[in-house]
Every structure is written in C-alpha cells, then in structure tokens.
Amino acid sequence: MSNIASAKNRVPRILIVGGGYAGFYTAWKLEKQLRKGEAEVTIVDPLPYMTYQPFLPEVAAGSIEARHSVVALRRHLKKTKIVAAKVTGISHAGKVATITPIVGEPYELEYDQIVVTAGAVSRTFPIPGIADNAIGLKTIEEAVAIRDRLMSNFDKASVLPPGPERDRLLTVVVIGGGFAGIEVFAELRDFASALVGKYPEVTFDDTHFHLIEAMGRIMPEVSLKTSEWVLKDLAKRGASVHLDTQVTGAVDGNIELSTGEVIPSDLIIWTAGVMANPTVVRGGDLPVEERGRIRTRADLRVGTEDEIVEGAWAAGDVSAVPDLSGGGVGGYCVPNAQHAVRQAKLLAKNLVAVLRGEEPRDYFHKNLGAVAGLGLYNGVFQSGKIALKGFVAWVAHRGYHGLAMPSWERKFRVVWGWWNNFWLGRDLVNLQAVQDPRYVFEEFAARPRPPQPAEAAPAKAPKAAPAEKVAAGS
Incomplete structure (x- = not known):
C-alpha cells in the first residue's frame, strides 16, 4: 500500500x-x-553542447568562430539534469x-x-573509398577539420612545384547539391579566393572546386529560376557543378564519376543526405x-x-x-x-x-522560405514567388540566423564576431595541429634511458695443453 x-x-x-x-x-x-x-x-x-548547424558552412570558411556556433547545455539549462x-x-x-x-x-x-x-x-552509400576518405558536415568538429585541412593544403601546395600532387591538394570536391552542400561549396570557394591573396605561390587558377549532384538541378528548396542563378554565380567564381552525375568511387582520394571523369582531391565533403x-x-x-x-x-x-x-x-x-x-x-x-x-x-x-490533464495542439507551420549564404556579401533568399539575390539576400541570411541563434549570450558572441571580421577580415589562423596537440611535447620530451645490459665477466684463458700431448699431436 x-x-x-x-x-x-x-x-x-x-x-x-x-x-x-x-x-x-x-x-x-x-x-x-x-x-x-x-x-x-x-x-x-x-x-555538452547544442550545435547550430546552419552556421557550419561559415565555420568551415573561417567567418564564424567555432565555439560561438554552439550552445553550452550546462550554462543555459539550469534546472535540467544533464547526463x-x-x-x-x-x-x-x-x-x-x-x-x-x-x-x-x-x-x-x-x-x-x-x-x-x-x-x-x-547518410552515405556503400561507394568504395567514401567511408575512408570523405568527411561530413553535421558536427562542429567536421566544420573545423574542413577549414584546417584546406588551409594546411595551401601551406603544402605553396612549397611544391606544379604537378599532380599540387593540383590534388588545391582541389575540393563537395558531393550533394542541397542547401548544406551549396552553402559549404560557395563559402569554401570564397574562402579559397581570400587565401590566394596570402600565398604568392598560388594563383586563383590553381584552385579547383567541383560539386557533384545526382539530380538535374541544385537546391530543390528554391525555385528553378533561383537555382539557375546560383549556378551562374558559382560559374563566375570558377566553380564547376556536375549535374546528373553520380560518384562511383573515391579510392585513395580519386573521385570517379558516372561520366567517366576522375578528379583527384585531398578534401572530399559529403552532404548528400541525412x-x-x-x-x-x-x-x-x-x-x-x-x-x-x-x-x-x-x-x-x-x-x-x-x-x-x-x-x-x-x-x-x-x-x-x-x-x-x-x-x-x-x-x-x-x-x-x-x-x-x-x-x-x-x-x-x-x-x-x-x-495537467489538458489537450495538446497539432503542429502547423507553413515554411517561411529558404535563405542561404554563398560567401561574404553574397546570398540567396526565396519565400514563395519572392526571390532575393546577392548582398540583400546575404543580409537577410545573417539577420535571420543571428536572431534564430538561441540565447542573447550566443547572439552577442556571433554578431560581435561578424562585426570584428567586417573591420579586421577573416581570421586565417590554421589550428590543424590541435588534432594532435602533444606532437611537439613528445618530440622533445626526455625519456628514461633503456636499461643497459650488465657487463659480462671476462672469459678465463684456456689452459695450455701439456707439452708432451702437443708433441704427440704433431
């Protein structure tokens, strides 16, 4: 009872x-x-945090500080037990x-x-090489890794003579032409253009960007006319979009396409579905x-x-x-x-x-539209038949996501970072070594000497044979 x-x-x-x-x-x-x-x-x-995923393309392109695009659970959930x-x-x-x-x-x-x-x-498919060579864009860690990989590849390419290995390092392949794919593709293209100015050894024409899409169009969330404008805008920036094309292999970083073309790349980003x-x-x-x-x-x-x-x-x-x-x-x-x-x-x-014994309500939400950033000062916005392109759409993109970021503390950090970048430019520091932070310490750390084998006792000299035996042997 x-x-x-x-x-x-x-x-x-x-x-x-x-x-x-x-x-x-x-x-x-x-x-x-x-x-x-x-x-x-x-x-x-x-x-221990919530990731605001719409910011991942800008994190990958160095436009947003990685920590500013996540929300600490323990800071903002003060009455909730977090496990x-x-x-x-x-x-x-x-x-x-x-x-x-x-x-x-x-x-x-x-x-x-x-x-x-x-x-x-x-969501991936059993394509040879994808699981071993590609990287997704669902986590903050992936966005940071993409950013650092691209910058490290510029460092490596800058000391190499022209050739296949240099081309491979300066080639980026994005698989999937939905919103996430197009945004990270356009942001990285813009990021690479900014990097070129810092590397006298690398020219704009040395960089190669390819987007692979199995369908006959990109960005199904917007009108066909708007998606075609995005394609033309990307083409102006030297980016190649392969429509009606599937990836059949990616072994050793060689992207094999259904058209028969092979694209060697050191940075393969998979955004083709979840x-x-x-x-x-x-x-x-x-x-x-x-x-x-x-x-x-x-x-x-x-x-x-x-x-x-x-x-x-x-x-x-x-x-x-x-x-x-x-x-x-x-x-x-x-x-x-x-x-x-x-x-x-x-x-x-x-x-x-x-x-409390009351009735729940049904969820009803009519899509307000779609907005995407295509690099600094460039974007696209679609709501019904209304379409905005270029700078105005980019402002709408940042405005919408700046307001949608939860908590005033996080909003302030993101907007403050944008304000600083407006005056100071992108932060171009490469922190790829953070993925192996102990390498310098390990290289120079003193280690105990291995134990030395004990010195062997000197061997005793053999006794001389009796003179008569030696004479008999002779």
Whole structure:
C-alpha cells in the first residue's frame, strides 16, 4: 500500500534523448513552463553542447568562430539534469532506457515521459573509398577539420612545384547539391579566393572546386529560376557543378564519376543526405516508418492518427511529423532547423498540457522560405514567388540566423564576431595541429634511458695443453 502511495506522490520524470535543436529547445522551454516540483527533466547526450548547424558552412570558411556556433547545455539549462551519455536502448513497454555513459558501465534509467530528439546523421552509400576518405558536415568538429585541412593544403601546395600532387591538394570536391552542400561549396570557394591573396605561390587558377549532384538541378528548396542563378554565380567564381552525375568511387582520394571523369582531391565533403539516428531508432521499441524515422502524430506524440503511444514524444530530424501545411515531402515535415525548433517549442507546451490533464495542439507551420549564404556579401533568399539575390539576400541570411541563434549570450558572441571580421577580415589562423596537440611535447620530451645490459665477466684463458700431448699431436 505504501509503494502505491509513493508512486502517486512521485514527481513525473521526463527523459529527453538528444541535446540538438529539438532536445535543447524542449528542455529550455520546459524549464520556463513547468511549475516548481511539477516534473524532473533529464537530458542525455554525449556532447555538452547544442550545435547550430546552419552556421557550419561559415565555420568551415573561417567567418564564424567555432565555439560561438554552439550552445553550452550546462550554462543555459539550469534546472535540467544533464547526463553525458548515449541512449542505446529504449524499452517503452517498461518505460526504461539503457544509458551508456562516456565513462563507465551502461545502466537502466526509468522514466514516465520520454522525448526522442536524437537528430540525424550523414547518410552515405556503400561507394568504395567514401567511408575512408570523405568527411561530413553535421558536427562542429567536421566544420573545423574542413577549414584546417584546406588551409594546411595551401601551406603544402605553396612549397611544391606544379604537378599532380599540387593540383590534388588545391582541389575540393563537395558531393550533394542541397542547401548544406551549396552553402559549404560557395563559402569554401570564397574562402579559397581570400587565401590566394596570402600565398604568392598560388594563383586563383590553381584552385579547383567541383560539386557533384545526382539530380538535374541544385537546391530543390528554391525555385528553378533561383537555382539557375546560383549556378551562374558559382560559374563566375570558377566553380564547376556536375549535374546528373553520380560518384562511383573515391579510392585513395580519386573521385570517379558516372561520366567517366576522375578528379583527384585531398578534401572530399559529403552532404548528400541525412538519416534518423540509427542507434536510437533501432535500439528501441517505438514505432518506425519506412524511412527509418519514429512515427509521430501531428501533436508530436509518438503513434499514428488512430493510435497514441502514451508517454512518448518525438520531434526534429529523428521523427516523421505530418506537415499539415501541405508543403512537406511525402506529407511529412522536411528535416531542417526551422521545423525542429518550432516543433520543440510546441512539444514542451503539449507535454506540460498533458501533465495537467489538458489537450495538446497539432503542429502547423507553413515554411517561411529558404535563405542561404554563398560567401561574404553574397546570398540567396526565396519565400514563395519572392526571390532575393546577392548582398540583400546575404543580409537577410545573417539577420535571420543571428536572431534564430538561441540565447542573447550566443547572439552577442556571433554578431560581435561578424562585426570584428567586417573591420579586421577573416581570421586565417590554421589550428590543424590541435588534432594532435602533444606532437611537439613528445618530440622533445626526455625519456628514461633503456636499461643497459650488465657487463659480462671476462672469459678465463684456456689452459695450455701439456707439452708432451702437443708433441704427440704433431
């Protein structure tokens, strides 16, 4: 009887899986909307920060400081328990999740409400060489690595004579012509043009940029006319876009195309699609639709229109949320930051409503448009039939994302960095050595001498043979 009473008096436990856009915003809004003692919120993510992914192309191009494009969970989630771990299993039938911490043994954590916001990872295909030679653009670490690799390649090329190896170092290949691919492609092209002025040994014509897209057009989020303008703009800047072309191999950095062309490159960036986080989706018993996302209702509860999985919620790239505005692909919301943030804000309200015995509301958001940066002072903006290009679109791009960055503290850091760069230019410091920070210390560190073998005792001289035996032998 006492166990039943304690269960009734226990504060509901809310478990949030993933600290990306949707996870961070859900926890952030829950902190503001929950009454004191109304629920306990725990967020589980192996990383201690949320990455604002629309800034990754500018981080790769040196226009934004890497740390300014991430939001520290522990600084901004002051009432939420933060666990540095992965959720490797969900048994919603028993309302238990398997937590695998970054250090230590896995354990089970009970919950009353679970919010799955584990995001997405790069989706690749079994093309020879891609897994070994390419790099994605989903994390801040990848953006920093791309930036440092390009700068290091300029350093190497500047001391090499003209030839195949020099050309390979100065060739960048981006695979995928969606928004992420076009933005990082254009930003890096602009970045390389800025680097050329600092390297007298390298000319603009020495650099080569190739974008590979399997479809017959780029940027399906904008009108065909706008995408064609982007193609012409890239062509003016010496960048090559290969449409209706597939990558068939990338062994040893040699990009083999379906056209028969081979492009040697030391920097291959893969942006050709994402998929829901498979560790979370496959490791649980929540319903999954055909594309590998958690089946989610319009009110952001897990389930279908006719069936509700009580106590389970989902949002962001890991979920298949119906797009009631009619603008989604296949009837579902497309995986982007615009939907993830808005879904998370409504999810927090709906979860609090359910805890208080109220009805949740359906998610409805008509896409406001698409905006992309194409390098410094250049961009493109599309909203319905309205299209802006060039400097005005670039201002709209920075304005929108500057406002969308969560917290005034982070907004200030980003805008202050832009202001400094306006007057001082890009920060062109290459920190690739940070990926192996001990190399100088190890090179010069004194080490104990290996133990010397003990000196062998001097061998005894052989006894002289008796004179008569020697004479007999002779």
